[in-house]
Amino acid sequence: MPDLAIRKTIFSFEEIFHERGPVPDKxxxxxxAMAVIKNPFAGRYEPDIQWFMDDLKPLGLSIARRLxxxxxxxxHVEGYGKGAIIGEGGELEHGALWHAPGGYAMRQLLDNSNAIVPSTKKVAGVGGRLDVPITHINASYVRSHFxxxxxxxxxxxxxxxxxLVLVMSTxxxxxxxxxxxxxxxIVGKDGLR
Structure with missing residues (x-):
């Protein structure tokens, strides 16, 4: 990873068998996946930050492959999403730098993933939690995958x-x-329907 100071990576897996109803066939x-990295812009306002997206691309691919x-x-992957929690010394815009490296990493590995990867981000203190949205990889309007x-x-x-977070579902x-x-x-032409 070019110049990334990664403190840790965390991977979580869950399997849901039913939600009070009958047990489905599948x-x-x-x-x-979450990668906790040093924020190179923490503690100051930096006008030129776009270059950091290139540094994040290998990280995106690495954790997307693991998912x-x-x-x-x-x-088996039908849904995806991404997000970022920025420490208090940073700003929300630093999380926006994850949009392209995180999203394109997943789309690169998933054939016919036409839908935009939904995202969320926030600035939070230690222990902050984030609900990462998930939608269908080929059509954002598939309500069953919200x-x-x-x-x-x-x-x-x-x-x-x-x-920095990536999420996938089956x-x-x-x-x-x-x-x-x-x-x-799904018609599959515009990433929506």
Whole structure:
């Protein structure tokens, strides 16, 4: 990783079998990856920050590959999302630097991932939590895949750090029945439908 000071990486995996209803034929698996890194802009205002996105690209690919492996391969991934928690010495815009490196890393590994990768970010103290949104990888309007995964650590981010997050899932919410566009009806031209 070019010039990245990585303190730790954290990977989480969950498998959901049912939500009070009948046990479905297939469980839902979700996985998250978080990299806690030093924020090179902490403690000051820096007008030129875009260069750091190039430094983040290898990190994005590395943790995205690990998520794909955790979920059993790219062919099983149907949902994704990304996020960033910026320590108190930083600013929200530092989290925006994760948009391209995190999003494109996942899209590079997942064939036909036409949908924009949903995102969230915030500035928080140590122990801050973040709900990372998840949508279908090919069509953002597939309502069954609207989901979120909470991430966070008890010791991060410190004031001079940022915690960069990727999330993937293998399908719709368990017992989804809120209607809308079905995954099987995706046209696949615009990333929306």
């Amino acid at each position: 469980s839902l698996r979700r996985a998250s 794909v492996e955790m979920l059993g391969g790219a062919e 989901d979120a995964m909470e991430v966070g650590l008890s010791d991060a981010p410190r004031a001079d750090e940022m915690a 399908g719709a919410r368990i017992h989804d029945r809120a209607g809308g566009l079905k995954a099987g009806d």
